[in-house]
Amino acid sequence: MKVTDNVKKLILIFISILAFQAAEAQLEIEIISGNPGALPIAIVPFQWLEADPGPTTSADEIISGDLYRSGLFKPMAVEDMAERPVEEEGIRFGTWRLLKVDYIVIGKVRSPTDGQGHELVYQLFDVHTQELLLSRVTTVGPGDLRFGAHRVADAIYEKLTGVPGAFSTRIAYITATGLGNNQRFELVVADADGFGPQSIVGSPEPLLSPAWSPDGRKLAYVSFEQGNSAIYMQDVSTGARELISSGKGINGAPSFSPDGKRMALTLSRTGNPEINIRDMATGRTQQITQHWSIDTEPVWSPDGRHVYFTSDRGGRPQIYRVAPSGGTPERVTLEGDYNARASVSPDGRKIAVAQGRGNEYRIAVWDIETERFTVLTPGKLDESPSFAPNGSMILYATKEGGRGVLSAVSADGNVRQRLILSEGDVREPAWSPVIR
Amino acid sequence: MKSVWKFTLALVITMTLAACQTTQKAEPEPEPEPPPTTDVDTSGAPDPHDYTDSRNFDNPESLLSKRVIYFDFDKSTVRPEYRGIVSAHAAYAASHSSARVTLEGHADERGTREYNLGLGERRGNAVSGLMSAQGSRGSQLTVVSYGEERPTCRVSDDECWSLNRRVEVVYTAR
Numbered sequence: 001m002k003v004t005d006n007v008k009k010l011i012l013i014f015i016s017i018l019a020f021q022a023a024e025a026q027l028e029i030e031i032i033s034g035n036p037g038a039l040p041i042a043i044v045p046f047q048w049l050e051a052d053p054g055p056t057t058s059a060d061e062i063i064s065g066d067l068y069r070s071g072l073f074k075p076m077a078v079e080d081m082a083e084r085p086v087e088e089e090g091i092r093f094g095t096w097r098l099l100k101v102d103y104i105v106i107g108k109v110r111s112p113t114d115g116q117g118h119e120l121v122y123q124l125f126d127v128h129t130q131e132l133l134l135s136r137v138t139t140v141g142p143g144d145l146r147f148g149a150h151r152v153a154d155a156i157y158e159k160l161t162g163v164p165g166a167f168s169t170r171i172a173y174i175t176a177t178g179l180g181n182n183q184r185f186e187l188v189v190a191d192a193d194g195f196g197p198q199s200i201v202g203s204p205e206p207l208l209s210p211a212w213s214p215d216g217r218k219l220a221y222v223s224f225e226q227g228n229s230a231i232y233m234q235d236v237s238t239g240a241r242e243l244i245s246s247g248k249g250i251n252g253a254p255s256f257s258p259d260g261k262r263m264a265l266t267l268s269r270t271g272n273p274e275i276n277i278r279d280m281a282t283g284r285t286q287q288i289t290q291h292w293s294i295d296t297e298p299v300w301s302p303d304g305r306h307v308y309f310t311s312d313r314g315g316r317p318q319i320y321r322v323a324p325s326g327g328t329p330e331r332v333t334l335e336g337d338y339n340a341r342a343s344v345s346p347d348g349r350k351i352a353v354a355q356g357r358g359n360e361y362r363i364a365v366w367d368i369e370t371e372r373f374t375v376l377t378p379g380k381l382d383e384s385p386s387f388a389p390n391g392s393m394i395l396y397a398t399k400e401g402g403r404g405v406l407s408a409v410s411a412d413g414n415v416r417q418r419l420i421l422s423e424g425d426v427r428e429p430a431w432s433p434v435i436r
Numbered sequence: 437m438k439s440v441w442k443f444t445l446a447l448v449i450t451m452t453l454a455a456c457q458t459t460q461k462a463e464p465e466p467e468p469e470p471p472p473t474t475d476v477d478t479s480g481a482p483d484p485h486d487y488t489d490s491r492n493f494d495n496p497e498s499l500l501s502k503r504v505i506y507f508d509f510d511k512s513t514v515r516p517e518y519r520g521i522v523s524a525h526a527a528y529a530a531s532h533s534s535a536r537v538t539l540e541g542h543a544d545e546r547g548t549r550e551y552n553l554g555l556g557e558r559r560g561n562a563v564s565g566l567m568s569a570q571g572s573r574g575s576q577l578t579v580v581s582y583g584e585e586r587p588t589c590r591v592s593d594d595e596c597w598s599l600n601r602r603v604e605v606v607y608t609a610r
């Protein structure tokens with residue numbers, strides 16, 4: 001038994017190494033529909049003051065790209081900049097006003113005094129009032145320049161929109177390539193801009209339902225590698241993993257509680273799928289729903305007081321909620337034939353679902369207070385919504401030309417973008433929490 | 437006198453032998469024996485309706501050779517036209533206590549993945565329930581749901597979807 005386990009482990013490690021190489025396939029992001037009201041901003045090229053030659057993609061390009069993709073900003077092309085000031089004294093606000101820019105960011109990248117890593121020194125000005133809005137030094141470790149640039153974009157975004165940025169976060173998703181017996185599934189983690197994808201699990205059997213721990217260090221997911229669904233939890237950076245559940249029937253839909261101490265999951269050991277809560281310290285699992293219907297896709301409210309889940313106890317799938325200690329579930333979505341797989345907004349006020357009507361599935365957002373749906377996407381097979389940790393965007397899976405691709409839509413539905421992998425299907429995106 | 441008898445006997449023997457030879461030559465060549473084939477069983481062809489006969493797994497005339505049951509959208513009721521297939525496998529399992537069957541439940545791509553895992557299991561359970569009611573033991577039957585993860589067809593249309601909504605009867609032991 002021990003030997004078999006070790007062999008399995010070795011095979012998996014080998015598979016994972018192969019997968020790592022295959023994950024070179026980049027996600028390409030393009031804006032499908034823009035926002036006419038986007039703020040014009042100039043991110044002037046940052047001066048490079050380090051001894052080593054600078055990176056191929058400069059910090060200012062990364063910042064511009066982030067702000068552009070948010071749909072709320074219209075960054076000026078570098079070649080259109082008449083001047084490229086580095087210091088405050090060099091900014092001639094009149095010129096930038098003529099260029100119809102509302103905000104300007106200047107900065108430089110230098111080595112910290114101890115020589116380790118990078119310091120991004122930058123300032124944000126309102127071109128019209130000439131007011132200094134933000135002046136900061138962001139310090140990151142060696143190899144984290146991109147992360148540093150995303151942090152700068154987060155700060156600018158927050159200053160100008162009032163909402164914290166989510167650019168320095170990550171996304172996890174599942175890819176499927178090949179057909180039949182040559183099919184391969186991978187769980188991939190990438191920066192929120194699609195950069196640097198790394199496969200953290202690879203398998204010839206299906207992988208699904210990745211879920212981040214609240215500290216952003218672990219991913220829980222479902223793997224069929226043993227011939228039936230099983231839930232694993234894996235440390236994203238070390239790769240160390242733990243089997244959480246592999247009982248008879250379905251072991252699915254893991255979701256960490258906001259404090260990370262509990263996990264909601266779907267188990268069908270009683271004969272049909274029920275929501276269970278597992279205490280991560282003791283491993284004790286308590287069943288909190290009891291119904292002959294399919295109860296699945298649990299997800300926590302940000303305050304930890306409710307567990308939202310999909311159930312067809314009323315005939316068709318709808319979203320219900322129940323206390324994590326159990327009790328009588330309450331129906332949440334009151335319109336539509338098919339509402340499933342909720343993602344709760346960070347403020348707890350809205351839930352995004354996959355909404356089915358006939359053969360078309362779209363991402364729709366249900367406002368819990370006003371009890372109204374807003375349909376955000378055009379369809380036809382949109383699913384797996386995942387709110388950004390700042391609530392600004394919803395990442396989801398869709399199909400285009402027979403291929404699974406990821407898309408993101410702004411919470412107001414105005415801006416949409418597409419993330420395409422060079423080959424195969426991409427599905428089940430999960431946006432990480434803010435990594436501090 | 438004795439030599440005459442001897443001569444006569446010799447003549448009769450010679451004539452008889454000659455006659456025999458003539459008779460043999462006149463007879464037609466017998467048909468060559470058909471070469472023995474390994475597939476032919478001396479006990480006769482399998483009765484396609486005998487679902488306890490394992491030879492029917494490969495007999496296209498028999499329901500035992502059919503191992504996929506298809507379902508309606510978002511439904512797990514075994515349609516009447518598939519009841520016979522389920523009964524055939526139930527009868528086989530009931531008569532072979534060593535037989536082990538995995539019922540793999542599948543869904544089409546519409547709807548969410550985890551809900552479809554539930555739907556696949558519900559379909560598997562529907563088949564498992566019918567088989568149990570017809571004599572298969574619970575210990576012989578395992579339901580595994582793959583949801584929409586293992587489609588047989590990848591086009592987003594009704595025909596393809598109908599092929600993907602299925603339970604596959606997989607024998608892990610016969």
